[in-house]
Amino acid sequence: MTNFDVDLTNCDREPIHILGHIQSHGYLIAILPDTYTIVHASANLPELIGRPVSEVLGQSLEILLAQTSLPATTVVELLNVGRRTGSWDNINPHRLQISDQVWNLIIHEHDGLLVLEWEPTDQNLRLSLNQRLISEALTEVQSSRQLNDLLQNTARRVKAIIGFDRVMVYRFGSDWHGQVVAEEKEDYLEPFLGLHYPASDIPRQARELYKINLVRLIADADSTPAPILSESTWPDNHPLDLTHSTLRAVSPVHIEYLKNMGVHASMSISLLYRGELWGLMSCHHYSPRFVDYSSRQAAKFVSQLLSAALEFRKDEENQTLLRQSRQNGQYLHDQLVSDEDVVRALTRHSITALDLTSASGAVLLFNNQQHRLGNTPNEAEVSELANWLKNTTTETFLETHQLPSLYPLAEGFKDKAAGMLAIVLSRELNEYLLWFKPERVQQVTWAGNPQKAVTVSNEGQVRLSPRKSFDAWTELVHNMSDAWSEVEVSAAVKLREDILQVVTRQANEIRLLNQRLQVAYEELDAFSYTVSHDLRTPLSSIRCYSEILLEEYGQDFNPDARALFQKIMDSTDRMRSLIRHILYYSRMGRTEINAQSIDMKQLLQTIKEEVLIAEKDRSLTIDIKGTPPFSADPTMVTQLFTNLLTNAAKYTRSKEEGHIQVKGQQTDQEVIYSVTDNGIGFDMKEAGKMFDLFKRLENARSFKGSGVGLAIVKRIVSRHQGKIWYHSEPNRGATFFVSFPVVAVD
Structure with missing residues (x-):
């Protein structure tokens, strides 16, 4: 019996930036910056230049251009200007007439190479239409519309720019699964609005590329990609990095995914919030469709306007929450200082610990008593939860919006506490401040079963296969609450410091314990000082002897040996620095x-x-x-x-x-x-x-x-x-x- 171990992270590790192919509608060469020697070329390049790739690799670009119909002077001048200014934005794209067709030349520099790509251009550019749509989008962003309206109208404008059958706005969740939150489509197509897609549909490394390449086009999912050929002396372990390429080919798994959906052309436009991926505009066409560079840039500009609007609205919302949280935090701080009683300060004023977050309940465990606010688990349930917390590795705070997944007994009170934010006041005394959020049951409709199917090839190879059915697949999601925001966590950490200051000053039991611990602490402190001090002498000897050996016999050493001695001396310097810090830390207890x-x-x-x-x-x-x-x-x-x-x-x-x-x-x-x-x-x-x-x-x-x-x-x-x-x-x-x-x- 064969045991198949399926690695569910295979998709996350696929090197999609070095697949070694480009899409067949364009052509590519990569050259060395100093000599303009061609070291990589796409196998379909002869279609453009009329010469075999074997005659191109290893040649100077200038010689190649002189022997073809490509405008040599123009291309070389573009390269010189781009390298001199350090920017290709003002150059890309450059329109070139080659034979009877107009092409866009797109250049970028990456990983020590200049990459030149030619792709077709629409000779009947709709510049006036694109400019009008961009102007309308700018007006839309500046108006005070609801976010849903803004997303929907942006989808409609992008569809008008690129002419695809369907344009969706796809928003990522905290676990990277996505939901279609806006959609513009042809009337005959079934709607995808509201459908969820599993995180595995867009693996981690693809999401990272979406932050770099804001627009990504797959013109024809049925076309055969053109392999990239390399100059004979080029090392096999250093393939061409296509991270910034506009023609980069697509993972076969993703092509299979598109075909299973019946999609023949797709385009994605990234939506960012504070430099991180908020979502995508996912565009589908049910026949092959090429989108000209200028139209892609117009769509990209509209998406950047939308990203700016998202950031403005989100920042405005965060600032409101932050101001309210800080105000309530200051009230609690003042109450702690004036009352000098933790329980009264946090639970018996008009502003309580519950007001610090958006939680529906809070419990203060202090001096062997529970003080509950709002909707919380009962006393016995809280006691068991506190005992569990005591046995976790939580040092300062713990936050989760899926408490039952960490603490299974929480499923019994998930209507009150499916999410928990806890700050540790004293692990030894089982003292905590806990905030709770109730379960928010969600009905999630997936585009097909979200679990990828496992298939086995005739050779016995196990792989994850993209799902073939995208029929709506509904499930109820339990045991989850609304997530805790960064503002809430930050406010809780600050309140913990305020509480501990009062506790340190007022709790007699803790002061007595500190007195007993002080003796052991001072002994440990003295021990660390002695050990650290004694380490300095042999360390100095190691460095001294290394310097002597290097000075007296260094001329007889090969470069590797000299480098090793230098590493020894550098390591002793780092160790001496660390010892100096430890000594300062230990002295501070006695000073x-x-x-x-x-x-x-x-x-x-x-x-x-x-x-x-x-x-x-x-x-x-x-x-x-x-x-x-x-x-x-x-x-x-x-x-x-x-x-x-x-x-x-x-x-x-x-x-x-x-x-x-x-x-x-x-x-x-x-x-x-x-x-x-x-x-x-x-x-x-x-x-x-x-x-x-x-x-x-x-x-x-x-x-x-x-x-x-x-x-x-x-x-x-x-x-x-x-x-x-x-x-x-x-x-x-x-x-x-x-x-x-x-x-x-x-």
Whole structure:
């Protein structure tokens, strides 16, 4: 009996950017930028130039053009201008007359090669119609229509531009499955409006390409793609990367999918929100259809207008939620400070913990009691849930809109708590603040059974086959609530800091426990100091001996050996830096706080100058706005802000222009500083161990770091009885907040 293991991620790993073929309606060559030597060419190129590909590969482009009907001078001039300016936007497309036909030449540079593509052009361009439709679309975006109307009207205009039988607006869900939310079609076609499509229909790597190529055309699903041939000396393991190609061929799996739908031509137009894929305009035609470059650009412009409208409306909505959340969060903070009683502050005022989010219920577990607000599970169910939380790896917070999938017993109270946001106050004492959202049962109508069929070929090869039927397939989705927003998670994390500050100050049991733990902590602290200090001597010896060997015998070493010695010395430097950070971290537990009033303007200006000098080879600005003084240890505060600004500078290096803003403000109880950057940001849902020693978030691993800096920052803030919290979104920068009490710390 044969055991077939089907890998459901095969589609996600298919290298669709290097399929090695182009669509047959156009032609392609790739050349080296310096010599213009042709190293790749599509097999159908003879149709355009009248010469075999074997006579083309390895030749200079100028020689080839001189021997064909292609306008040599024009093409070479275009290449020279594009390379000199570093931009191809003002060149593409360039119309060329070849024999009796007009062609569009489209050029781009990628992966060390210049890629030239020729595709047909509509000689009867409808420029006036396209311009009118674009003007109408701009007017539409600027008006105050509902989003559904905007999507529907945009679909209608794109259909008029490209002439396809069907144009759909396809919106992605949080799990990347999609739903048709607007549709414009020919009357004889059955409607797809409202249908859902599984996430596997558009795998991960395809979604990444949709963020790069905003318009994608498949002119004829039945045509035979033209393979790309390479110059004989070109390495086999470096195929031509077609990421930016307009002619790139299509995965055979996707072609099969289109044919199963009866679609012969398709076109997709990406819709982005903050640089991420919000959805697609998916266009179908039931016979082959080529769309001219200018019409594709017109459709692309309309989609960009729609993307801008989506971003404006979404940002406006988010800002409203953020303002309300911050206002309620401030009320709760003030109540905690004035009441100095966690239960009363969070549950017995007009503004309660329930008002911080859009939850329908909340439970505070504190001092062995439950305090419930709104619609929640009963006391026994909450107790069992808290015991489960205690045995999870949750350090700071947990959020889920599918609680029964994590905690099966939640299915018994899913009408109250199918979704949960929890912040940990004390795992040891089983103290939490929980918010709940009820189940929202959805009837989902899929375009066919969403589960891909498994097929086995005659050779016994197992593969996932695109479904052949797209008849409506309905199911009810249970055990899910509305998702938690980034605003809600950020507000909960901030409230946790506020609560813990009061708890640390008021809870006698925790203070007594801290006293007993302090002895063990100091012993561990001293141990780490001793070990770290003793490591420095052998490390210095390793570097010293390596330098001696390299100096005395380096001339006899081959380059590889010298490189290895250099790596040894670089590694010792990194280890010494890490030890230095560990020593500073351990010393902080023993160092007395020398509190004095700090001139923050001078301190921040000094740190700013040091950071800018270190980052002198790039564009970076640091704005300082508001510098209220406060009492603290100057050395520790200098270390704190140096770490925050250095981190902000580091994580903006992927941006063409880095921006950092430091802003201070004073309230009656505290001085608050924020450090905001426009860097890579992070997902709030993955930041629970942000301040743990040696912990680094996944998207920060490509940047050098020890994982100690933020742990030091957290420890400094804690020593001063202050607070630190953060707010961020992936690829949208991050803001770290630190607050210090107005009263000096003794």
